Amino acid sequence: MAKTKTVFVCQNCGTESPKWVGKCYACGEWNTLVEEIAITGKAARGSALSTKFSPAKPVAIKEVSADKMPRIDTTVGELNRVLGGGMVPGSIMLLGGEPGIGKSTLVLQMALQMTQSTILYISGEESPQQIKLRADRINKELGDNCLVVSETSLERTLVHVKNVKPSLLVIDSIQTLEREGVESAPGSVTQIRECTAAILRVAKEKNLPVLLIGHINKEGSLAGPKVLEHMVDVVLQFEGDRQYMYRILRAIKNRFGSTSEIGIFEMLGTGLREVDNPSEMLLAHQNEEMSGIAIASTIEGIRPFLIEVQALASTAAYGTPQRSSTGFDTRRLNMLLAVLEKRAGFKLAAKDVFLNIAGGLRVSDPAIDLAVVSAILSSNTDIAIPTSIALTGEVGLSGEIRPVTRIEQRITEAEKLGFKTIIVPKYNKGLDLKKYNIEIFQASKIEEAFRRLFA
Numbered sequence: 001m002a003k004t005k006t007v008f009v010c011q012n013c014g015t016e017s018p019k020w021v022g023k024c025y026a027c028g029e030w031n032t033l034v035e036e037i038a039i040t041g042k043a044a045r046g047s048a049l050s051t052k053f054s055p056a057k058p059v060a061i062k063e064v065s066a067d068k069m070p071r072i073d074t075t076v077g078e079l080n081r082v083l084g085g086g087m088v089p090g091s092i093m094l095l096g097g098e099p100g101i102g103k104s105t106l107v108l109q110m111a112l113q114m115t116q117s118t119i120l121y122i123s124g125e126e127s128p129q130q131i132k133l134r135a136d137r138i139n140k141e142l143g144d145n146c147l148v149v150s151e152t153s154l155e156r157t158l159v160h161v162k163n164v165k166p167s168l169l170v171i172d173s174i175q176t177l178e179r180e181g182v183e184s185a186p187g188s189v190t191q192i193r194e195c196t197a198a199i200l201r202v203a204k205e206k207n208l209p210v211l212l213i214g215h216i217n218k219e220g221s222l223a224g225p226k227v228l229e230h231m232v233d234v235v236l237q238f239e240g241d242r243q244y245m246y247r248i249l250r251a252i253k254n255r256f257g258s259t260s261e262i263g264i265f266e267m268l269g270t271g272l273r274e275v276d277n278p279s280e281m282l283l284a285h286q287n288e289e290m291s292g293i294a295i296a297s298t299i300e301g302i303r304p305f306l307i308e309v310q311a312l313a314s315t316a317a318y319g320t321p322q323r324s325s326t327g328f329d330t331r332r333l334n335m336l337l338a339v340l341e342k343r344a345g346f347k348l349a350a351k352d353v354f355l356n357i358a359g360g361l362r363v364s365d366p367a368i369d370l371a372v373v374s375a376i377l378s379s380n381t382d383i384a385i386p387t388s389i390a391l392t393g394e395v396g397l398s399g400e401i402r403p404v405t406r407i408e409q410r411i412t413e414a415e416k417l418g419f420k421t422i423i424v425p426k427y428n429k430g431l432d433l434k435k436y437n438i439e440i441f442q443a444s445k446i447e448e449a450f451r452r453l454f455a
């Protein structure tokens with residue numbers, strides 16, 4: 001039989017404390033802590049989430065005090081941004097990504113920079129020597145705030161937490177952890193679920209933020225049970241093309257902020273560099289005029305940036321022309337080619353078309369359509385688009401340029417980067433043209449845009 005454990009629960013706000021104190025540290029009420037029997041064993045697993053958060057009695061929502069949640073600065077600006085302003089104490093975050101994309105690097109870099117906090121870095125994948133080698137690459141002066149240990153046992157991990165009392169716990173990776181008494185192999189559904197549940201309980205109890213690193217499977221989703229994603233508060237995905245050095249950090253789930261923010265990094269020999277101004281890195285040939293290149297003003301998450309679209313249209317060498325795109329949906333490319341054939345006399349059947357979004361990014365914003373068709377036409381006619389022109393607009397089936405979201409932000413970004421002209425959809429109403437220091441050309445059809453580009 002399991003040993004009964006007791007905790008002290010605040011009768012005012014429901015906060016649990018392992019020992020009795022006169023004043024509840026969460027709500028500030030005096031003499032409200034009462035000893036109760038803690039739920040342990042099997043039952044605790046199911047109720048680990050609910051015990052902490054269920055208040056003593058239900059209250060009207062307008063009476064709930066919504067003080068701003070305290071945030072822990074991760075010292076990595078892009079990470080703070082994706083988390084919605086920093087880590088929330090007691091939250092569990094899961095960072096997923098392909099092997100070798102830089103998850104361990106990102107987390108270690110953060111740990112080394114957070115010199116004010118004690119960080120416990122539990123690695124089941126690498127020895128402390130290997131971690132040291134990586135740390136040396138990233139940072140020349142190492143402080144004593146980051147403690148590393150190579151460990152795969154859940155029980156021993158929890159002992160380390162108890163001894164070290166870290167202000168942040170990092171587990172690299174959740175798939176290597178193993179709970180005693182659970183028969184299945186590390187990385188299996190049962191192991192992952194059991195280990196996460198145990199860590200979750202400790203995190204909520206001690207108000208300790210935990211960052212779990214997770215593997216992803218062949219399909220690109222996080223390995224392990226879906227319940228893992230449900231259990232944690234934040235799910236982050238680190239992605240990028242291994243051939244390119246740019247990395248994008250996205251929030252897939254965030255209980256404390258929006259999921260529309262992205263963070264951009266560049267992998268250098270000395271670790272990850274934060275990219276504050278994505279437009280600058282994505283514009284490859286700003287000064288050279290070349291055919292087949294168009295600049296789109298796009299929005300990823302809520303951040304606008306300019307991106308270079310490159311196209312190559314050449315006479316097909318074989319009977320069936322090839323269509324290929326990197327970073328852009330091929331079906332959408334085919335649709336745009338059909339529109340071009342109908343509207344601009346582009347001889348579709350005789351041409352190979354290759355499309356590339358510079359920097360290895362994947363763009364899903366439909367507003368880059370106009371830049372895609374312009375780049376293809378530019379390559380086909382071998383006439384360069386002036387480098388001072390940016391484009392934004394979704395292209396419809398009849399060749400109309402459809403309105404886009406957040407047009408002001410797109411225009412401002414182009415203006416900020418020194419573009420002289422931006423072509424925008426005519427149907428984006430309510431634009432104050434005088435407000436901007438950039439020529440705004442409004443087009444309702446792709447023919448109009450082409451006339452302006454290739455005049």
Ligand code: TYD
Nearest residue numbers: 099100101102103104105137268269270271
């Ligand atoms: P890593 O963080 O080990 O990836 P993950 O934990 O996601 O599997 O990073 C792996 C790659 O990053 C590795 O191939 C080498 C590269 N790298 C750099 O280019 N520069 C660096 O400073 C570091 C530490 C790694």
Ligand code: MG
Nearest residue numbers: 103104125172
């Ligand atoms: Mg790793």
